[in-house]
């Protein structure tokens with residue numbers, strides 16, 4: 001009752017229907033990712049109220065840019081992640097940056113921001129290129145052994161290259177393109193988790209856990225197996241600590257852990273060993289499957305759109321030489337446009353959730369009308385209010401982007417084809433793919449570099465063809481691809497060589 005009369009939630013439009021037990025919460029999983037929220041936003045405006053499961057208070061779905069700026073940029077610590085999400089991350093990667101809140105987070109972030117700066121990411125270029133070239137070479141061999149024409153399960157290759165990159169730039173470790181024992185263990189643990197998450201039970205799990213957090217502390221094997229990744233990464237990264245104890249001067253690597261160890265030794269930072277290990281584990285968890293999944297969906301789109309693929313290849317071939325880091329940054333506009341469009345269309349985190357830690361008033365960019373004719377420029381909410389940010393639907397909002405559901409890299413080539421800045425969020429390239437504000441993805445510069453280097457290497461060397469398999473995006477921890485009716489992450493594409501003179505020898 002209290003809630004009803006001191007919050008303005010009741011003035012916000014709500015979709016019809018809703019299941020007696022699940023409310024509206026399962027509906028986003030009954031359509032393709034992003035579609036349900038897009039429909040709600042189209043029909044009800046940039047704030048929507050949906051019924052929670054198990055009689056939970058109504059949940060707020062937010063696309064209003066004023067509210068997003070308030071929650072994500074101005075008051076991020078007043079809107080922590082749900083305890084369900086935090087304990088999931090605690091299990092897979094410990095007390096790192098994704099898990100931390102409030103003062104803890106502020107401290108960690110200010111220590112870690114410098115190691116992800118533009119100049120540090122420039123130093124990662126060689127590692128990224130090395131891993132990418134290794135993948136292209138292995139694919140070339142595979143294709144040569146198969147008469148120059150083969151169907152490739154793309155995720156099997158992209159997860160390996162993404163793990164290789166984060167291993168090298170994270171803690172100077174070579175996962176050996178999936179061949180090392182640890183790479184295999186990580187892959188098995190992820191495959192298991194993703195399969196589980198793709199099922200209907202997987203969709204229900206976070207909703208159940210939010211309502212019954214006690215389940216989270218039960219010794220359920222599926223929950224316990226999530227600790228595997230943390231254990232493996234910690235075990236591997238610990239080797240650097242041993243090396244440092246034996247000979248501090250031997251820590252010369254440009255990787256994140258070596259840099260942080262040197263910072264610690266110089267007295268500029270004082271991060272405990274345990275925290276350092278958790279941060280590295282966090283980077284691997286947050287950074288490998290997300291990048292691989294984005295690559296998968298961009299590669300699928302390129303296979304489905306040969307004209308875009310050709311245009312990309314032409315730009316790379318015309319460029320002539322092997323692009324340097326600076327060339328990747330500034331001299332390949334079409335590649336840049338494809339990467340921006342890919343990240344806009346396929347945000348690895350298609351939605352995220354926050355909980356109000358205190359009563360607050362959310363400032364609206366677009367005021368709403370109450371049924372009794374008043375105009376509200378802000379809405380009061382109560383502590384505990386659950387807020388969903390439907391990233392993918394916001395990135396694709398037709399009202400803002402015009403043809404938001406169409407993959408059209410050209411929009412990035414002429415600024416007059418982009419939405420006015422006031423219309424969009426303040427995130428990277430007017431999207432919410434990396435969120436915005438002090439909790440924005442710390443690895444975004446690395447991601448852009450990875451995508452550019454890997455895509456250019458693949459597209460320059462191979463032609464990707466659609467196999468006709470019915471592939472669709474699906475939410476499983478993050479945005480993934482699967483074959484309709486089949487289990488697990490699957491994306492077959494046919495590879496042939498590009499012009500023979502482009503072939504890697």
Ligand code: HEM
Nearest residue numbers: 098283286287290291294348349352434435439441442443
């Ligand atoms: C395509 C790839 C990626 C995408 C789309 C992505 C997206 C995101 C998003 C949306 C968040 C915010 C989540 C939330 O608060 O609800 C985030 C946070 C984070 N990401 Fe990424 N990410 C990607 C790759 C990476 C990589 C490669 C790394 C590390 C090397 C990384 C490290 C992190 C960390 C540590 C956070 C937590 C930041 C904080 O809370 O301060 N991510 N990422």
